[in-house]
Amino acid sequence: MKRIAFVLSRLLQTVLVLLLVATMLFLIFRLMPGNPLVAYLDPTFTEDMERQLRAQFGLDKPLHVQYALFLRNAVRGEFGNSFFTREPVNEVIWTVLPNTLLLTLSALLLAYAVGIAGGALLAARRGTWIEHWGIPAVLATRAAPEFWVGMLALAIFSFSLQWFPLGGATSPGSVFASNWTRIFSGDFLQHLALPALTLALYLQGLPTLLMRNSMLEVMDEDFITFARMRGLPERTVVLRHAARNALLPVVTAFALGIGYSIGGNVIIETVFSWPGLGRTLVRAVAAKDYPVAQAAFLMIAAVMIFMNFVADLFYSLLDPRVSYERR
Amino acid sequence: MSDAERTLTLPTRWSQAASSWRDALGTLAVVARRDRFALVGIIIYVAFFAIALLSPVLAPYNPQELNYLPGGDVAANLPPSLSHPMGTTNLGRDIFSQLLYGSRAALMVGFVAALGVVILGTLVGLVAGYYGGWVDTVLMRLADVAFGVPFLPMAIVLVAFLGPNIWNVVLVMTLLLWRDTGRIIRAQVLSLRERSYIEAARVLGASHTRTMFVHIAPNVLPLSFLYGSLAIGWAILTEASISFLGFGDPNVISWGFMLQDAYNSQALARQAFHWFVPPGVCIMLAVMAGFFISRGYEELLFPRLRRR
Amino acid sequence: MALLDVERLSVEYQTLQGTVRAVRDVSFSLPPGRALGLVGESGCGKTTLARALIGVLPRNARITEGAVRFEGTDLLRLPADQFNDYRWRRIAMVPQAAMDSLDPVQRVGDQMVETIVLRGNLTRAAAADRARELFAMVGLQPDRLRLYPHELSGGMKQRAVIAMALALRPPLVIADEPVTALDVIVQHQVLQTLRDLREALGVSLLLITHDISVVASLCDDVAVMYAGRIVESGTVRQVFAEPRHPYTMGLRNAFPSLRAEQEHLVPIEGYPPDLAHPPQGCAFTARCPFAIPRCWEEDPVLRAEGDGQEAACHRAHEAPVLRVQAAEAFARLAGDEIRSAPREAC
Numbered sequence: 001m002k003r004i005a006f007v008l009s010r011l012l013q014t015v016l017v018l019l020l021v022a023t024m025l026f027l028i029f030r031l032m033p034g035n036p037l038v039a040y041l042d043p044t045f046t047e048d049m050e051r052q053l054r055a056q057f058g059l060d061k062p063l064h065v066q067y068a069l070f071l072r073n074a075v076r077g078e079f080g081n082s083f084f085t086r087e088p089v090n091e092v093i094w095t096v097l098p099n100t101l102l103l104t105l106s107a108l109l110l111a112y113a114v115g116i117a118g119g120a121l122l123a124a125r126r127g128t129w130i131e132h133w134g135i136p137a138v139l140a141t142r143a144a145p146e147f148w149v150g151m152l153a154l155a156i157f158s159f160s161l162q163w164f165p166l167g168g169a170t171s172p173g174s175v176f177a178s179n180w181t182r183i184f185s186g187d188f189l190q191h192l193a194l195p196a197l198t199l200a201l202y203l204q205g206l207p208t209l210l211m212r213n214s215m216l217e218v219m220d221e222d223f224i225t226f227a228r229m230r231g232l233p234e235r236t237v238v239l240r241h242a243a244r245n246a247l248l249p250v251v252t253a254f255a256l257g258i259g260y261s262i263g264g265n266v267i268i269e270t271v272f273s274w275p276g277l278g279r280t281l282v283r284a285v286a287a288k289d290y291p292v293a294q295a296a297f298l299m300i301a302a303v304m305i306f307m308n309f310v311a312d313l314f315y316s317l318l319d320p321r322v323s324y325e326r327r
Numbered sequence: 328m329s330d331a332e333r334t335l336t337l338p339t340r341w342s343q344a345a346s347s348w349r350d351a352l353g354t355l356a357v358v359a360r361r362d363r364f365a366l367v368g369i370i371i372y373v374a375f376f377a378i379a380l381l382s383p384v385l386a387p388y389n390p391q392e393l394n395y396l397p398g399g400d401v402a403a404n405l406p407p408s409l410s411h412p413m414g415t416t417n418l419g420r421d422i423f424s425q426l427l428y429g430s431r432a433a434l435m436v437g438f439v440a441a442l443g444v445v446i447l448g449t450l451v452g453l454v455a456g457y458y459g460g461w462v463d464t465v466l467m468r469l470a471d472v473a474f475g476v477p478f479l480p481m482a483i484v485l486v487a488f489l490g491p492n493i494w495n496v497v498l499v500m501t502l503l504l505w506r507d508t509g510r511i512i513r514a515q516v517l518s519l520r521e522r523s524y525i526e527a528a529r530v531l532g533a534s535h536t537r538t539m540f541v542h543i544a545p546n547v548l549p550l551s552f553l554y555g556s557l558a559i560g561w562a563i564l565t566e567a568s569i570s571f572l573g574f575g576d577p578n579v580i581s582w583g584f585m586l587q588d589a590y591n592s593q594a595l596a597r598q599a600f601h602w603f604v605p606p607g608v609c610i611m612l613a614v615m616a617g618f619f620i621s622r623g624y625e626e627l628l629f630p631r632l633r634r635r
Numbered sequence: 636m637a638l639l640d641v642e643r644l645s646v647e648y649q650t651l652q653g654t655v656r657a658v659r660d661v662s663f664s665l666p667p668g669r670a671l672g673l674v675g676e677s678g679c680g681k682t683t684l685a686r687a688l689i690g691v692l693p694r695n696a697r698i699t700e701g702a703v704r705f706e707g708t709d710l711l712r713l714p715a716d717q718f719n720d721y722r723w724r725r726i727a728m729v730p731q732a733a734m735d736s737l738d739p740v741q742r743v744g745d746q747m748v749e750t751i752v753l754r755g756n757l758t759r760a761a762a763a764d765r766a767r768e769l770f771a772m773v774g775l776q777p778d779r780l781r782l783y784p785h786e787l788s789g790g791m792k793q794r795a796v797i798a799m800a801l802a803l804r805p806p807l808v809i810a811d812e813p814v815t816a817l818d819v820i821v822q823h824q825v826l827q828t829l830r831d832l833r834e835a836l837g838v839s840l841l842l843i844t845h846d847i848s849v850v851a852s853l854c855d856d857v858a859v860m861y862a863g864r865i866v867e868s869g870t871v872r873q874v875f876a877e878p879r880h881p882y883t884m885g886l887r888n889a890f891p892s893l894r895a896e897q898e899h900l901v902p903i904e905g906y907p908p909d910l911a912h913p914p915q916g917c918a919f920t921a922r923c924p925f926a927i928p929r930c931w932e933e934d935p936v937l938r939a940e941g942d943g944q945e946a947a948c949h950r951a952h953e954a955p956v957l958r959v960q961a962a963e964a965f966a967r968l969a970g971d972e973i974r975s976a977p978r979e980a981c
Contacts, residue, residue, distance in 0.1 A: 013471070017471055017475040018475065021472060021476055025484075139615055139619075140611060142618070143560065143611045143614035143615040143618060144611045145564055145567050145568065145586075145607060145610050147568065147571045147586065148586055148603070148606075148607035148611075151586065151589070151603055151607070152603075155600065155603070158595075159595050159598060221735065222730065222732040222736050223736050225730065225732075225736070226732075226736035226737070226796075227738070229689050229691045229722060229728050230722065230754065231719045231720075231723045232749070232750065232753055232754070236749070240749075244740055245739065262477075263477030263480055264479055266568075266572065267479065267568050267571070267572070271590070281480055281483070282483060282573075293484065296480075297477070297484060300480050301476065301480075304477050308475070
C-alpha cells in the first residue's frame with residue numbers, strides 16, 4: 001500500500017511539473033514579441049486573408065481559450081502542421097524520435113559501462129599516478145565543449161582518415177524496407193558510431209566520478225571489513241559487495257541521464273547533422289516554425305520529466321532500505 | 328532592548344558582519360594555498376582576465392576587420408604565419424586577434440551569469456529556508472519546475488525570442504541555473520536556523536532581514552561560492568553552445584562564435600586545425616579552472632573527502 | 636601447546652596527529668577450549684589488537700613487531716594467501732560493529748551461503764542446509780535467512796553474525812563487544828547463547844569488552860588492557876577477587892556486578908593518555924590514587940605475582956592493603972563524590 005501511495009504521489013508531482021513546463025512554453029510562444037505568423041505572412045496578403053489565417057490558428061481567441069485549446073491538443077498529441085513543409089508535426093516528431101533515442105541510449109550505455117569500470121578503478125588505485133592524472137583527465141572531458149570534440153572527431157576521423165561518414169543517419173539515396181531494417185543496417189551503425197562515441201566521451205565523466213566517490217565511501221563501511229575478515233576473495237569483496245552497493249547512486253544517475261542527455265543532444269545532433277529531436281528543435285526555432293518547435297520542446301521535456309520519475313522508482317526498487325515516505 | 332540601545336550596538340555588529348563576509352571571501356586564499364589544482368584554476372582565470380583587459384593592446388588586428396594581401400586580394404584561409412600566428416578565417420579575419428577578444432565575452436558571460444546565479448540562488452535558498460511554510464513550498468516547487476525544464480532547449484527558445492543579445496544569454500542562464508544553488512543553500516539554512524546564536528539574535532530583537540543577511544548569510548556564503556565557481560564554467564560552456572547553434576550575439580566575438588564560423592565555413596573539410604583547435608582549448612581551460620576551484624572549495628568545506 | 640600465542644605485538648596508526656602506538660608490546664596465550672576476556676576502556680587498543688589477530692586492520696594501521704602464533708604457526712610471517720586460509724576456517728570474528736557488518740542489499744542467507752561455499756568448499760545446497768542449522772543453533776528461525784539485514788532487529792543481527800562466525804567450525808572465535816549495542820534483556824539472551832555454544836562446540840573464545848561483568852559471566856581467564864598494554868592478567872577468579880593493579884581495582888568498583896550486590900559505583904576519574912604522545916613512566920599514573928614518585932619515572936613491566944597471575948605495577952606487592960583502600964581512594968580522586976551511575980566507558 002505504502003508503495004502504491006508513493007508511486008501515485010510521485011506520478012502526480014510529475015504530471016504537475018509537466019503541466020507547468022507546458023504552460024511556460026505556451027506563454028513564451030504567445031506573449032513574446034513578434035508575430036507568430038511571420039513565417040506565413042506575405043506582403044501580398046490582404047488584411048482579410050491575415051485575419052482568416054489568425055482564425056485558422058485560433059489566434060483571434062482570448063488567451064485563456066487559446067490556452068485551453070493548447071492543452072487539449074497537447075494531451076491529444078495534435079500539434080497541427082509545420083509552417084514550412086506543411087507536414088503534420090506528429091509525423092515529423094515520430095520520424096526523428098527513434099534516432100534520438102537510439103543515439104542517447106547507445107551513448108549512455110557505453111558511457112556508463114566505461115564510467116563504472118573506470119570509477120571503480122580510480123577508487124581501487126587511490127593515491128597512485130592513475131588517480132593523480134585520471135581525475136583531471138575526466139574533468140577535462142566534462143569541460144571540453146561537446147560540439148568542439150565532435151568537430152575534432154569529424155575533422156580527423158571523417159574528413160582526414162575517412163573512417164566514418166560526414167554526418168546524417170543514413171547514406172543519401174539508400175532505401176530501406178522498414179524503420180527496423182534501417183536501424184539494424186551496417187550503414188546506420190556506421191553513421192551512429194562517431195556521434196555516439198563523442199556523446200559517450202562527454203557523458204562518461206559523471207558516472208566515473210560518481211562511481212569513484214561512491215566506491216570509496218562504501219569501501220570504508222563495516223560490512224566490507226567484515227567480508228575481508230571472512231577471507232572472501234578480493235574480487236568477491238570488491239565486485240559483489242562494494243560495487244553492488246556503490247552502484248545505487250550511479251544507476252539512479254543513469255535514469256536521470258537519459259532525460260538530461262535527450263535535452264542536451266541538441267548540440268551533438270547539430271554537429272553531426274543527426275536527424276533527431278534536438279536538431280529538429282534547433283532548426284524549427286531558427287526558422288520560427290512554431291508548431292514543430294513547440295512539439296519538439298514538449299517531447300524533450302516530457303521524456304526528461306518522465307525519466308526523473310523513473311529514476312525515483314528505480315532507486316526505491318534497488319535499495320531495499322528505502323521507505324516509501326515522502327522525503 | 329530599547330531602540331536607542333539597538334542603534335548604539337549597530338555599528339559594532341555591522342562591522343562584525345562585514346568581517347565575516349570578508350572571511351568568507353578570504354577562504355579563496357586558503358583554498359589556493361591548500362590545493363594545487365585550485366591554484367592552477369585561479370592562475371588560469373587571472374591569465375584570462377589579463378588577456379581580456381589587454382586584448383586591444385595584444386591583438387595585432389581588429390578581430391572583425393577583413394585583411395588584404397599586398398596584391399589586393401582578401402587574405403582568406405591563410406595558414407599560421409608570423410603576421411597571422413593562427414592564420415585567417417575564410418573572410419580574411421585574424422584568428423589570433425579573435426581568440427584574444429573572445430576571452431572578453433567568455434569572462435563577462437561566465438562571471439556575470441555566475442554572479443546572477445549565486446545571488447538569485449542564495450536569495451531563494453535563504454528566504455525559503457528561513458521563512459519555511461508556504462514560502463518554502465512555493466519556492467521549492469518552482470525549483471522542481473526549473474529542474475524539469477530541459478536546460479539547453481529552453482535556453483535556445485528563450486534567446487531566440489528575447490533576441491540574440493549577450494545580456495539575454497546571461498539573463499536566461501541566471502533564470503535557469505539558480506535551482507541547484509537554491510536547493511543546497513536552503514538545506515544549509517534549515518540546519519543553521521536551529522542553532523542557538525541565530526535564536527539569540529532573534530530574541531535580541533534583530534529583524535528578519537538582519538538575521539538573514541548578517542547572521543545566516545555569511546555562513547552559507549562559502550557554499551554559494553562553491554556553486555558559483557561551478558556556474559562560471561557552465562555559463563561559459565552554455566554561451567559557447569548557444570553561439571555555436573547560431574543563437575548568439577552576432578556583434579560579439581566569442582569562442583563559441585569562432586567555432587560556429589569555422590564549422591559553417593568548411594574549416595573541417597579544409598583541415599584548418601589552427602582555426603578550430605585554439606577556441607576549444609580556451610573554453611576547456613576556462614571551464615576546467617572553474618571545476619578546479621570548486622573542488623578546492625569542496626575539500627575545504629567537506630574535509631572528509633580530502634582524507635580519502 | 637597453546638592454541639593462540641601472541642608475543643610482543645605492537646600496532647601503530649599513522650594519523651594527522653602523528654604516530655599513535657595503539658597496541659604496545661602485548662603478549663598473552665590462549666589454551667585450547669578456554670575463554671579469555673580482554674577488558675579495558677574504549678581506546679585502549681583492544682579492538683585494534685583483535686583486528687591485528689585476524690589480519691584485517693584499517694588502512695593507516697601497521698603491525699610494527701611481534702608474532703601471532705596460531706597452533707605454532709606465526710601468521711604474521713605467512714604469505715598473504717596462506718594467512719587467508721586461516722581466516723574464518725581457523726579464526727572467526729564477531730566484529731564490534733556487528734549491526735552494520737551485513738551487506739545491506741543482500742539477503743542474510745545469501746551472505747551466509749556465499750561464505751560457506753567460497754570458504755568451506757561446500758555445494759550451494761549443502762551450504763543452505765548448514766545455514767539453516769546454524770540459524771537454529773543461535774536461536775533464530777531458519778526462515779529468517781530470507782530477510783534483508785534491515786528487516787532484522789539488533790539482537791537478531793548479532794545472532795546472525797555469531798552464526799556466521801561458527802559457519803566453518805573454527806577452533807577460535809574472537810568476539811568484539813558482542814553485546815554492547817543491545818538492550819539489557821537481549822544482552823542476557825545473547826550471552827546465554829554464547830555460553831551454550833561454547834559448551835556445546837568447545838570453541839576457544841577471545842572476548843573483548845569494556846564490561847567486566849560480561850567477562851565474569853563468560854570467561855575463564857582475563858587480561859586487563861590499559862593504554863595499549865596488558866597491565867594485569869590471570870584467571871577470572873584470581874583477578875577479580877584479588878586484583879593486583881590499581882586500574883583493575885578501579886574497574887571492579889566502576890561497574891555494576893552481575894553477581895555481587897555492590898553498594899556504590901566509583902568511577903575512575905580522568906581519561907586515558909594520548910597515545911600519540913605517551914607519558915613517561917606508568918601510563919596510569921595520572922589517574923592512580925596510589926601513585927608514588929617512581930611511577931612518574933619508570934614504566935613497570937608485567938611480572939608474575941604467583942599462581943599464574945601477572946601485574947605491571949610498582950606497588951603490586953602491597954596489593955592486599957591497597958585493595959581495601961581502593962574504593963575510598965578512587966572516590967577521593969573523583970572529588971569525594973560517590974556516584975551511583977556506572978561510568979559508560981564505551
